[in-house]
Each structure stands twice: as C-alpha cells, then as structure tokens.
Amino acid sequence: MSTWVQDVEDISRETKTPGLTGRVHIIGLGNAGTFIAHSLASRQSPPPITLLMHQASFYHAFRRKKRSLAVNYNGLDDNRTGFDVEVLHDKVWHRIPSKDEQLEANEDPDVLESAEDVPEEEGHIECLIVCCKSYMTEKVIRGVRHRLSPDSTILFIQNGLGIIEKLNKEIFPDEKSRPNYMQGVLSHGLKKQDSYKVGHVNVGSLILSPVVTGQTPLIEAEKDTHWAPTTKYLLRLLTLTPSLVATADTPAGILQYQLERLAVGCVLGSLGAIHDCKNRELLHNFPVSRTMRLLLLEISSVICALPELRGIPGIEDRFSPERLRRLILNVASNRPEDTSSIRNDLHYQRNTEIDFLNGWIVKRGEELGMKCVLNYMIQQLVLSRMYIINHREASAVPIDFDNVILSGDKSKDD
Template sequence: MNDVEDVSRETTKPPLSGRVHILGVGNVGCFIAHALASRPSRPPITLLLHNWSVYQAFRRKKKSIALQYNGLDDIKTGFDVEVLSDGVWHEVLKEESKEKIESDIPSDQVEDISTDVNYEHIECLIVTAKASVAKTAIKSVKHRLTKDSTIVLMQNGMGVAEMLNHAIFLNPEDRPTYVQGVVSHGLTRIDKFHVAHLGVGTMVFAPSTTEKTPALLAEDDTHWAPTTKYVLRLLALTPSLVATTDTPAALLQYQLEKLAVNCLINPLSALYDCTNGELLYIFNVTRTMRLLLFEISSVIYALPELQGVPGIEERFSPERLRRITIAVANETSQNSSSMLHDLRSGNETEIEHMNGWVVKRGEELGIKCALNYMIRLLVKSKVIVHQRRGNASIPLATDGVPSVVDFADQITTTKAE
C-alpha cells in the first residue's frame, strides 16, 4: 500500500492524487525532487519553473536532474513541468517538435506547446525558493491553493510564514496548512539541475503553529489535513532525505540554531567578499561574530515561544553558538555563501529574514540589537551599490534622482521595519 492509500483510508474526503509540486529548483529543490524520484513508488512530481529560459535549461539537460555522489552522477527523469508565462501557468506537453525544443519559445506561441493549467488545484507545494522571493513565487500560485492544501516552506531565515499571512493568505479560515523544514545536507551547485551532495545531513519538518492550527493541534496529527499527513509521511519515508517530523517547538530550536549561523556567515562573507573559511582567520571578524552572538542569544532567550523549555540557556549560549558557527565555516571553508552569490548577481538577499528578523523580534521584546541593525543596513546598501554598478551608472545630482548625499542621509535615517 502506498502513501496516498494510507492517508485516503483515514479520511472521508476525496482521495488525493499524490502529486507534489516543487517551486524553486535550486540546490534544495533539485535534491528533494531527485530524492522523491528515487523512491521505489515515486509520486507524480511537477516542477514549477518561473520562465521559459529556465525550461530551456531543463531541456538542455534532457529533462533530468543529476545529483553527484562521490564524483558520480545519479540521473533521474520523468518529471512533469509547468512554466509561468505572462502570469499564466502552462503544462509543457510531452510530445514537442525538435524545432520548438531547441528554440527560445516566444510567449505568443505558448499555446502551441502547452496546456493552460492556471486553475488546476495544488495539493502539496514544496517551496524551496529563497525567502527574498518566496512571497512573489507563492503569489503566482495563490489561486491554485485552498485551505485543504499544504505548503512546505524550506527557506533560510525566519518569518516567511508570517509574511505570507500578512501579504497573501489574509483569512485564517481559507489559509493552507504550513509545514516548515530545516535542512543540514551539504549541497553545492555544479550547473543548473546538477547538484553535488557533499555531506549527509538531515531534514526536520513540523506543521507551523497559527491561528488556524495552535500549538497543541499542530503536535496532534489527528487534526492535520490529509495533504499534511501525506506530504510529511512521504518526506519521512524517502531514504535519501534522512527526514524526520518533530513538534513545532523542537523545530523552532533547530531553526534558531541555523539562523544564528546564517546571521554570521552569510552577511560577513558577503560584506568581506570572501569564502566561509576565510572568515575564521581575521581577528576583527571573529570579534564581530562574538558581539553579534550576544545580541542574538539575548533575543532567543526572551522569545515567548521558548519560555519554560528546559535547556534553552545552554543550547543558545553565545559560546555554544560560536562553536557551531566555527564548525560550519570549517566544513564549508571553500564555499561561498548564498548571500555573497546574491550580491554578486545584484539580487535581493535574505538579510531581512536573518539579521532583520533578529532586529524585529528584539524590538518587540524591548531588546536593542544595534550591531545586527547595522549589518542589515550594510548588506542592503551593498546590494544597491552592486545593482547600480550593473546599470553602469551611479546618479549624482540629476533632476528627480537622489544624489549620493541624499542616499547617505536616507541610510542614516532608515528605521527597522
């Protein structure tokens, strides 16, 4: 008996199709898609691609995802594909002419090679797109999600679920169920749809606590939606993911540990334009790390969600978090952080969901996080510098365009959102 049948026996609702949609085809998205495709009884998997150029890259890889273990590629095929074009989702037909496959596909020819699935219901959506673009990505499929859907959020940083509640799913009664996940596998990109697995880690998942699903119900699987039961069971029983389910309180602690590491390695490597390992050999950087961790620890200690949980003082002490950060930086010493890649590409970073989240929660709890606030502003400012360099000009004093002096004044007067 497969996972869909197991869940269908437990509910009087129509049986699930078992289809899993994956939004975001970076390292984690490709890893999960490959792992699900490796199961003996694989579910139907749909990759949601945000434009035709990404689809063309997928075609050049012969519609496959390759995961490299110890220098050897394991290749999986058989994925369904949907592409977003002019705000409409299209399922790419499997029988395409060679001419259309090898050429760039203009939007006015989309109907020739695809079918409109813009309103097809999505049961289980795994979102691995970065936190900085998650809102825009999920908004594109909002109309295909219902209160019976489950969204698995797999972003670095914190606050994504709260952002979705305030920006997209405003009504708690119509809101999909959120499942949040933390991944510790070592993954690096070789090419598009080609990922190297550098170190075995784990994945931990738990339903989020919301107005619709308070803490006690989130821990009691008898209250979970059928799609939630299905996707959690599917992920937990997929061997290569090494996944487990836990309580929301336990997951929060895993998230906060990873947040502390990300709040140090990501912005500092981006600001210094260096690899993760190079951060460990600069005394001034290690001092900055210590100061950041004092603020981060203070905020974590004060979180109402963790009050009464035993062992919090030891687990989130500045010294223990520093040791974890050093260990991660050593293990990934030759890697460049995702934030550094975003800066070099002129893309928005995840700083608001890392140090920005620490600042926001600190303000709510009456704790001033001046150093994290400064790091947040420095990264956001550096993004603007890189974007302006990409545009080959930095405006000085033209009519209607702020000068460099005005821009500096704006930075110094900006308050944390």
C-alpha cells in the first residue's frame, strides 16, 4: 500500500504543484467523522490529521479520553492517537499542541484550561472533511472560510441534499474563489457508544465523487471535469484506506445513491420523528403505509424529472414509487431498533435536517412546476413539533430546590 507521502509526491509531480502537505482537517466528530478519522489514523502510514473543534469543552472531553478515538469491532476497542487539534475561540482557531510536544516543552498537558492559552493557528486548509449535521454546515464553513482557497477540496459526508447550493449562494458566490467539492455516501453501520467512540455494527462502503455544479445533465457535464491536486490526493488517500472500503464513482452515480438515501430519510426519518417512534413501529401499520405511498408518489415524480439525471438509462425503474417503497421497508426491517436522527434532534432540542430532506423535494418540485403538498405538510409538521418542544421547555416553571421540604423532613422551627 502506498504511503500518503508518496501520494503527495506523485500528485505534485503529475500536476506540477509542489508544496502539498497532505494534511487532512476534519469537522464533526459524530459517528461518521470519528470512524473516518480513526480509519485514516489506522493506515500503515497515516497522514497528518487535524480535528477541528468549535468549543473548548469538546477538547476537554477529548483530553479525558487521552486524545484518542475508538472504534469497537466485534466487542473489542481499537484506540488510535496522534491527532492534532484546533479549537475555535472568539472566532480564532487555536492549535492545541500534542502531548509529545507539550512534554518536550516541559509543559503540563493539564494546564490547558481554555483555548486562550494556546497560539493562534491560521494555516491554509488543503483537504477538509465535513461530517457535521446539514443545518450546521454553513456556520462551520464560515468559521474556516478565510483558510480555504480555490486549491482546497471540501468533502461532504452528510444527510440530505442542497447543502452545496446553499454554500455557493451564501459563502462562495464567486466561482473563481470557490473551493473544490467532493461528496461521499457512507453505508457502514455505526452506533455511538461513548464520547469519541463508535461501534462498528456492519461493514459497508464509502462512495466518493467530485461534484459537478449546475443542473445540466451530469453525463454531459462530467466529461469536462478537471480535478484539482487536492481532490486527487484526498480521493487516492481515502480509496487506499482499507477499513473505509472506499470506491470512486461518477457524479451521476453518486447522486443516485444520495437520492435513494434521501427517499429513506424523507419517509423513515420524518415519520419516525412525527410519531416519535423507532423503525419497527412504522412497519405493518396501515395508516403509515398509506402515508408512505403518497409521499413516494411525489418524491418519485420529482426525482425522475430532475434535469441532472436526463439521459441516464433506468432512472424511472430505479426511482419508481414501488421500488423506493421496497427499499425503505428493507431498511426498516434490517434496522428495526434504529431511531431517526430527526427524532434525536427533536429530543435534544436541536435544529433538524428536514429542510435538506422533504424540504429539498418541495424546493426542487417548485422549480419543476410540481406542487409537493404532502412533503410540504410533513416538513411543516416536523418544524411545528420542534417549535412546540422548544416553547414548552422555555415556558416551564423552574423549581427552587433550595426551598423544597421533602416529606418526613422537619424544619428547625418545629
């Protein structure tokens, strides 16, 4: 297996762009981010990896884990260390020295109580892997906007669609200053077990592809695709990382995988959140089945009419309502105890990804002249449920525990 150093040298020589460092920055250490960072660190020759954390508390929790990430395979923990860390404080990134660097400088690693104690880090970011929630993407990219350039490559591994279009509109309106984009679809079965620790439930894959922007047919647009050196390096690095089981696909190919996952999220994710239930409770439920069929009629109509997929054979069959229904039922049957991420976000009073799921179907449907009224209703039901939960929590009367007398207790005045 080639080393990352050799990959950097080969790509620098091929593209005549010396100066690549090969460093990979990762934002979002949920299940996907933790697994990818751990997998890169597990290579025989791991590249330099920097974990970007938006709060000092995240780093303190990471330090309590001895600055390690863990993946549990078949009941056994595999711990990996050697990560560099940067923490955001007052809109400035600060690099936390590794434990080895601190010991060499005769510093106590436990004295770093806040990001104010460490030097600023404003270096250029070559390769950035974004694994945070879709609704957080714009915020986190703004935090590193000044460190990105047209030579940078951003890989998005997230649920939903429409994220890149939003970034282009809000942050990168100028095509000449825009970084390069890649997207990935991760199908490994992962389950969070602890902070910075995930369980590997079943083997999947990571499908990768550079992004072709615009709504022209992808089978025509991808012919003229020119890959940046950082894109080539990141794609080679990930596909040669064994535990990721990563493969490269065309933009048209990966979009179809994304649309299948979108359909699953629009149905299982949204209905699971509205009904506040697990996947198994949506099975063999006639009212849910009727709702599912009506949702899929709209979803299928929008997908089959997308101009990006024009000219690709088999689209009508692959995204027919019946095939999507079987796909969704298969996911729910194989993962009966899973709960949707939207339901979890509502439980913890966080924003949801509904605008990038059913909301995306509504938006693209309007562009195509279709009224997706049922998907619009589902989107509004999730948003209204979030509003009710937040309003209920905000209006709760706090209890003054200091003045509560428990039954059986007697005051001093008695």
